[in-house]
Amino acid sequence: METAVEITDLVKDFRPAGRKEPLRAVDHVSLTIAPGEVYGLIGPNGSGKSTTMKALLGLVQPDSGVCRIFGNDSMKVDSRQDVGFLPENPYFYKHLSGTETLRFYGKLCGLRGAKLEARVKELLHLVDLEGAGDRRLGGYSKGMLQRIGLAQALVQEPRLVILDEPTAGVDPVGSREIRDLIFDLKKRGITVFLCSHLLEQVQEVCDRVGIIHRGKMVKEGRIDDLLAIGDQTEIVLRDASPELLARLTTEIQADGKAELLRAGRPKTTLERLFLEETVNRRDDR
């Protein structure tokens, strides 16, 4: 079966000035991503996530190993035909408007005339910036800039989108919107390869994750498999009376084998609470 991304035994050393030994940023990393899959690479700062992505994009020359996109070697320009990329700190021309920015990137991808104009309109709609298309990027919020960055990455209708920290510096409402856009890409069958420090969002949006530490892949798998605790069972009740809970506790104690680890009211997350309290009150983005 065709793979969207195939990274095999990737090694990348940097030789920073003033350092005798080379710095191994990526240490024999291998991973594959199937078409239509959303894959998250997570790891501490400096663990090699961006370098792995840049090697896949052919922006960094590997010391050894091979990266392929839909079967094509990443070092060949043609392999990038089907790829959209949102870098960690995208640089945009602040004096251009959102519409002009997307027009600029559309032209770089060979779009012209009515086709270009239609695509720009479609993208502004997709990232919910129709009302801000004529405003200069210098006045955009961080969340709006990330969304225009995402629109830029989608300009040539790529089959693979690579997102390096798509929600960096974006507030919870903005990052939720970006999360929804990623869900939308998945629905349309687009493969997504992302890295992020927002673990809750990675958990929500990704089918599989890889955990990278000091350049090495230390864990990889389907989210469901990685997070399931094999020997535990969860029961969530609504409107349970104290008497019912007491009866259940007695039953469990009588079982002799099963052990009650926790009982009490489940908690919401701080992110959900934040969204509930702010989402309906926000009028200016």
Ligand SMILES: Nc1ncnc2c1ncn2[C@@H]1O[C@H](COP(=O)(O)OP(=O)(O)OP(=O)(O)O)[C@@H](O)[C@H]1O
């Ligand atoms: N161009 C470069 N020259 C020298 N060292 C580099 C270069 N790019 C990255 N590094 C080093 O390689 C290591 C991995 O960096 P990388 O940016 O891939 O990590 P990361 O996991 O993306 O980190 P973060 O989460 O902070 O973005 C770090 O030690 C970094 O300092």
